[in-house]
Amino acid sequence: MTRNRRSRPRDLAVQAVASAALGTLPLHRAPRPLRAAMVWGPAVLTAGVMARALLRGPAETGPADTDVVADGRPVEAEADPATGAAEELEAWTRPPLAMVVLMPLAFGGLVGAASAAGIRADRWVEETLRRRGAPAPRLIIGVLSGVLMTGLTLLEDRFEDADGADEPGRAGGA
Numbered sequence: 001m002t003r004n005r006r007s008r009p010r011d012l013a014v015q016a017v018a019s020a021a022l023g024t025l026p027l028h029r030a031p032r033p034l035r036a037a038m039v040w041g042p043a044v045l046t047a048g049v050m051a052r053a054l055l056r057g058p059a060e061t062g063p064a065d066t067d068v069v070a071d072g073r074p075v076e077a078e079a080d081p082a083t084g085a086a087e088e089l090e091a092w093t094r095p096p097l098a099m100v101v102l103m104p105l106a107f108g109g110l111v112g113a114a115s116a117a118g119i120r121a122d123r124w125v126e127e128t129l130r131r132r133g134a135p136a137p138r139l140i141i142g143v144l145s146g147v148l149m150t151g152l153t154l155l156e157d158r159f160e161d162a163d164g165a166d167e168p169g170r171a172g173g174a
Contacts, residue, residue, distance in 0.1 A: 015153060016146040023145030024138045028123035039115040047108030054100045 027038065094100075122141075129137035 012150055012153065016150045019149035020142040020146030022142075024142035026122070026126065026138060027119045028126070035119060038119065039112050042115055043108040043112030046111040047104035050104040050107055051100055054095050054103065 027035070030038070125141060126137045129140060134140055
């Protein structure tokens with residue numbers, strides 16, 4: 001995804017404000033059903049998406065496999081017999097049932113455990129700030145989460161720019 005230079009500061013500011021606003025919400029004080037939904041929702045969604053991906057066959061060829069010539073007409077890409085869709089379909093076999101069941105359960109459990117740990121960490125940070133006499137612990141948590149998210153985004157952009165400079169044909173590449 002490419003961004004123009006003008007929208008970048010605005011995007012970072014919106015992201016920082018949204019992250020700070022979400023950081024002020026006390027997750028551990030949410031009603032029990034909402035906390036359960038914050039843990040189980042992402043866990044079940046992760047498991048379902050992973051199971052679907054494991055059961056899905058090779059990608060089907062479609063309009064994305066066409067080239068456009070100068071007059072705007074789509075031209076089908078020539079089929080390479082070594083990587084043809086028919087051979088790819090024949091070579092693909094369904095993964096074992098144990099893998100289709102256990103991997104999604106493991107990753108869903110990992111996501112659920114991370115969500116639960118995040119709620120506990122939220123409680124711990126707020127209680128620690130209160131014990132140390134911070135006047136507005138939720139506001140401090142919100143500001144810190146906004147700063148952290150913005151810093152991580154800038155760090156990620158820096159690594160993407162460094163990776164893109166090594167590739168020919170991209171900005172900064174030879």
